[in-house]
Amino acid sequence: MYDRIKGFRDFYPGEMGARRATIDTLEETASRYGFREIGTPALERAEMWTDKSGEDIVDELYAFEDQGGRHVTLTPELTPTVARMVVAKQQELSKPIKWFSTRPFWRYEQVQQGRQREFYQTNVDIFGSSEPEADAEILAWAADALTNLGLTEEHFEFRISHRDILGGVLETYDADVDVTEAIRAVDKSEKISQAEYHDLLVEAGLTYDQAAEFDDLIASGDLDAVEEFADTDRVTAAVENLQNVLAAAEDFGAREHCTISLETARGLDYYTGVVFECFDSTGEVSRSIFGGGRYDDLIEGFGGQPTPAVGVAPGLAPLSLLLQRAGVWPDEELVTEYYVLQVGDTRSEAARITRDLRDRGHVVETDVAGRSFGAQLDYADSINAGTVVIVGEQDLANDEVTIKDMESGDQFQVPIDEFPGDRDRPTYEDFA
16 A cells, blocks of 8 residues: 655645635636636756755755756745746737746645645736736625635735835844844844844844844834935835725725734745735635745846736645635535436436536436446435436336435436426436
C-alpha cells in the first residue's frame, strides 16, 4: 500500500464538490468583471525565481534538472509566469490586460493548518493601468467574490497599506537602513513578539529607540501623522495614492471592507504600491486568508516595456477555513436528482428515460453493475437520489413506469408516454 506524500491532499467527491462550487463562484465573479481566463504551465525555468531572489530560494522550490539539462521547477506562484506571458505578446495585447486562472502551485515548506506543499489559488490581475481605479477594482472583485460565497462584512476585512509609506518613513531616519529587510520585518510583526520585531528592525539598521518610534507611528495608522513625520514627497504621494484608492473603492462598493493597516507589508519584494491582506474579522482564523497588491516594476524586470500591474490571489485552503468558520462552506453532501432502476430486460427503455432526463440538465444515474432490485435501491439511497424511476418488465407490459419519492417512500405508476413528457423536472408530486 502506498502512502500519500506529505503536504499533498486527496479530495473525495463530497469535498471536491464543495471546492468546485467555491472555485466556480470566484471565477464567475471574475468573468462578470471582464477578466479572461488563461492557462499556464506547471513547469517553469527555475531562474525565473533564483535570478530575483537568489539561490537560497531553491530550498523552497520543487526544483530539479530535467532530461534536457535545464534547471526547472514546479511553479510556486503565478506572478512571474503571467509577467513572462505579458512580455511575450506585449505589443499584441489590448490594455488593460485583465486575466484570471485557478490552478495548483507547489512550495517545499512546513505543512500547517491551511497550508500544504501543493495548494490551489485563483489569481486575478490587471496589467497596463496605474490608476487608483485598477487597485479598487481588484478590491471590489475580492469583496464581491466573498459576498457571493455567502460572507458578509462581519466575516472578513481587508487590511490595506502602501509600500512607499513604509519605505519612505524608513528612509527619513538618519541611519544606514536596509529598507527591504525592515519591510520584511514589518510583514512578520504580527507573527512574532514585539521584542523580536524590534530586534529585526535593529538588524535592518535602526536603533532600538528608532525601532520603537517607527513601530508606534506605523501601528497608529494615522496617515496625517505619518505624512507630517516623514515630510517627504515620496510619503506624501503614497498617502495621496492610498486615499485615492480608498475613494475609488467607496464608489465600487468595497470601502466598507477596508481598514487602513500600515503594518500590512506583504513579504514579496516585487510589491511597489498599495498592498492588502484579507483576514477573518473574528480572528478565529489566525493567518491571512489571502493578499494582493501592486507590482509595477515586474514586467520591466522580465524584459518588457514598463507596465503597471496589480493583482490578488485567494488560496482555496485558507479561504475554505473562513467559509467553514462562517458556516457558508458549500454542502458536501452528494445530490442526484434521479436514479433509473432497471428490473429484468428493460435496458433499452431505461436508457431512453435516462438520456431524456440528462438532456434536461439533471444528474441521473442508472445501473451499470447488474445489481438486484434491492441493491439498486440501496445504492440510490446512498447517492441521495431524490426520485427513483423504476423501469420493470411488468410495468412496461402495462405501458407504465413507477415513480418513487425517496424522502417519503411513496410511489405511483405513470403511463410511460407521459414520462418525462414535456415536464422539465417531473417528480412523484406531478403524478400522485
